[in-house]
Amino acid sequence: MSEPKLRAKELDAADGLAAQRAEFVLDEGGEAVYLDGNSLGALPVAVPGRVEDVVRRQWGELRIRSWTESGWWTAPERIGDRIAPLVGAAAGQIVVGDSTSVNVFKAVVGAVRLARSADGAAGLARDEIVVDATTFPTDGYIAESAARMTGCTLRPVPPSEVPDALGERTAAVLLNHVDYRTGRLHDLPALTAAVHAAGAYVVWDLCHSAGALPVGLDEHGVDLAVGCTYKYLNGGPGSPAYLYVRAELQDRFDSPLPGWNSHAEPFGMRPGYEPAPGALRGRVGTPDILSMLALEAALDVWDGVPVEAVRAKSLALTDFFLECVEAYVPEGRVECLTPAPHEERGSQVTLRCRDAGEVMRRLIERGVVGDFRHPDALRFGFTPLYVGFADAERAAGMLAVVLAETGP
Ligand SMILES: Cc1ncc(COP(=O)(O)O)c(C=O)c1O
Ligand SMILES: Nc1c(O)cccc1C(=O)C[C@H](N)C(=O)O
Numbered sequence: 453m454s455e456p457k458l459r460a461k462e463l464d465a466a467d468g469l470a471a472q473r474a475e476f477v478l479d480e481g482g483e484a485v486y487l488d489g490n491s492l493g494a495l496p497v498a499v500p501g502r503v504e505d506v507v508r509r510q511w512g513e514l515r516i517r518s519w520t521e522s523g524w525w526t527a528p529e530r531i532g533d534r535i536a537p538l539v540g541a542a543a544g545q546i547v548v549g550d551s552t553s554v555n556v557f558k559a560v561v562g563a564v565r566l567a568r569s570a571d572g573a574a575g576l577a578r579d580e581i582v583v584d585a586t587t588f589p590t591d592g593y594i595a596e597s598a599a600r601m602t603g604c605t606l607r608p609v610p611p612s613e614v615p616d617a618l619g620e621r622t623a624a625v626l627l628n629h630v631d632y633r634t635g636r637l638h639d640l641p642a643l644t645a646a647v648h649a650a651g652a653y654v655v656w657d658l659c660h661s662a663g664a665l666p667v668g669l670d671e672h673g674v675d676l677a678v679g680c681t682y683k684y685l686n687g688g689p690g691s692p693a694y695l696y697v698r699a700e701l702q703d704r705f706d707s708p709l710p711g712w713n714s715h716a717e718p719f720g721m722r723p724g725y726e727p728a729p730g731a732l733r734g735r736v737g738t739p740d741i742l743s744m745l746a747l748e749a750a751l752d753v754w755d756g757v758p759v760e761a762v763r764a765k766s767l768a769l770t771d772f773f774l775e776c777v778e779a780y781v782p783e784g785r786v787e788c789l790t791p792a793p794h795e796e797r798g799s800q801v802t803l804r805c806r807d808a809g810e811v812m813r814r815l816i817e818r819g820v821v822g823d824f825r826h827p828d829a830l831r832f833g834f835t836p837l838y839v840g841f842a843d844a845e846r847a848a849g850m851l852a853v854v855l856a857e858t859g860p
Contacts, residue, residue, distance in 0.1 A: 559655040772844050781855060
């Protein structure tokens, strides 16, 4: 057995999270190595049965009664409270629903309104939204529209340059915790503090960090945050996203989408809008119950699993994968875009190479599933709950084979 294969065996044997893998449906019989949980998390074993119960019994038999008897109406806050400990938030600050894009809109417009209501005339002069220049596109598009609607200008800035770009005019700053392309982890505590020092409000997109590493929303005084649940939280394709509004800001949070579900008395059916207190101010319309309850079932895999243990394994996995790539792939054939320092790394490894699209196509054909991001990036996502060290070794080995086939 080769040196990396032996190491993988030892690391898997010592892995305290190894048993979690059995909670997921994976292609155990075949050669499949699933390294795309940073795009779509794997299916937890318990989800199909729970969804079947929701459909057949709750919907099929209880019908309308399920809004109360099966807890449908309160699902957005209840499931928000299940996500809260995973991102370092106390209960009552997260509401689940809508897509990440929609929540980015609520959060960014909400942040501008908070900034303007904060300090009277000075607040009104705040007319700039700063956005992560390297952001996942949807955040940039939505921020641009939010800027137009609020009479702000949009200023794209690379995250490391954000502190120098802030000023008296900055109303809101929208940042990604982990860069979707490179896997770079940004310094949430320092950037949040810098935004606050400028008197502005920060919105963090946690899509690529929630469920992969500790976030510490409350600890670091984050104002607003959004994230999806279909990556490291394994909620399923298109599962609803979430919105965090810090408790102290909730009374002043003025949602740009004040639907009837966030009304103080939704069944009062009154013509005038009066916002509900607390996290449910972030709700809009009728929740997507089937998807939402699939997510609730998926979150059971976190029972008794500390995020810190997940982070430790994530770093060990990405370190080991990089070691294997170094051992197997000829020098210079790939370039690692993911930072080496642990404090700057999320839970994925991105390698740049020639013909990356073709390389990933061949890898997937051979059972190593990562993804390709235009123009030259191979992304390998490591979900510690179900990826093991042997997977990392096998992926690096197959990468070397495919790279050899596609030229020196
Ligand atoms: C950082 C980030 N934000 C937002 C999204 C997507 O938003 P939505 O859930 O609205 O499709 C993704 C991935 O799809 C993402 O990686
Ligand atoms: N949300 C996705 C979808 O609906 C289809 C395909 C991929 C996705 C993704 O999540 C992409 C992902 N955010 C990325 O980091 O590229």
